[in-house]
Amino acid sequence: MSDIEYLKKYYEGNIDDALKMLDEGIPVQYIVGNVDFYGYNFLVNKNVLIPRFETEELVDRTIKYVQKYFDGSVRIVDLGCGSGCISITLSKELGVSVDAVDISLDALEVARENCIKNNASVKFYLGNMLEPLHDEYDVIISNPPYISYDEEIDEIVKKNEPSLALYADNDGLYFYEEILKNCKRCLNDKFLIAFEIGYTQGERIKEFAFKYLGDVSVSVEKDLSNRDRFVFIFSDK
Numbered sequence: 001m002s003d004i005e006y007l008k009k010y011y012e013g014n015i016d017d018a019l020k021m022l023d024e025g026i027p028v029q030y031i032v033g034n035v036d037f038y039g040y041n042f043l044v045n046k047n048v049l050i051p052r053f054e055t056e057e058l059v060d061r062t063i064k065y066v067q068k069y070f071d072g073s074v075r076i077v078d079l080g081c082g083s084g085c086i087s088i089t090l091s092k093e094l095g096v097s098v099d100a101v102d103i104s105l106d107a108l109e110v111a112r113e114n115c116i117k118n119n120a121s122v123k124f125y126l127g128n129m130l131e132p133l134h135d136e137y138d139v140i141i142s143n144p145p146y147i148s149y150d151e152e153i154d155e156i157v158k159k160n161e162p163s164l165a166l167y168a169d170n171d172g173l174y175f176y177e178e179i180l181k182n183c184k185r186c187l188n189d190k191f192l193i194a195f196e197i198g199y200t201q202g203e204r205i206k207e208f209a210f211k212y213l214g215d216v217s218v219s220v221e222k223d224l225s226n227r228d229r230f231v232f233i234f235s236d237k
């Protein structure tokens with residue numbers, strides 16, 4: 001569907017105003033103000049990343065791994081929750097309460113609204129990745145900022161989506177290393193870590209996993225465009 005068709009289908013205000021915003025380079029999802037993700041509808045505005053198809057795939061694979069490897073009430077935390085699309089979908093699909101962290105108060109406001117709108121059970125924390133957490137989890141899931149500061153990205157993304165959601169130091173690897181270095185205190189012995197990644201980052205993240213977590217299994221998996229896009233780290237001790 002083209003952007004104009006999308007607006008005509010979903011925009012509820014004056015279509016001329018919407019077309020003007022589109023002309024000014026605003027993403028259709030921000031103009032419409034909501035987006036579908038994994039069969040649920042999420043409010044979005046300039047304070048949150050627009051949920052991506054790849055992230056639906058991350059959620060889908062995580063659900064399948066959770067159903068295969070864990071039974072009962074699995075404890076999950078979503079780091080860098082943005083709109084809440086990951087945590088809210090996991091809460092709904094797995095029927096569990098999920099914890100979620102973001103450093104942006106504005107993003108958390110959107111996530112809270114989305115939680116109510118979708119009647120999910122998510123507890124939100126404001127803070128830096130693992131820092132506000134005092135529990136132990138079975139699953140850590142994260143789609144952290146992973147774009148390197150010198151990488152060329154689409155103008156529409158650069159101009160409109162929050163830079164806090166996009167960029168990270170160390171060639172975009174900063175948050176993966178921070179999470180893997182510090183996550184042990186927040187994990188049960190048997191655990192799954194699920195990451196969305198930049199397509200060149202798989203091998204480096206695998207090295208971090210072995211360096212900081214020792215004897216784990218690591219699976220780097222491809223998206224529908226056949227590019228490395230997900231890392232799953234398992235421990236079954």
Ligand SMILES: C[S@@+](CC[C@H](N)C(=O)[O-])C[C@H]1O[C@@H](n2cnc3c(N)ncnc32)[C@H](O)[C@@H]1O
Nearest residue numbers: 051080081082102103104128129143144145165
């Ligand atoms: C790539 S976006 C992902 C948002 C959402 N999970 C999704 O998949 O659509 C990364 C999120 O991480 C948050 N973030 C950035 N730095 C952070 C930090 N130090 N601690 C917690 N969250 C952070 C951003 O505010 C943003 O919401």
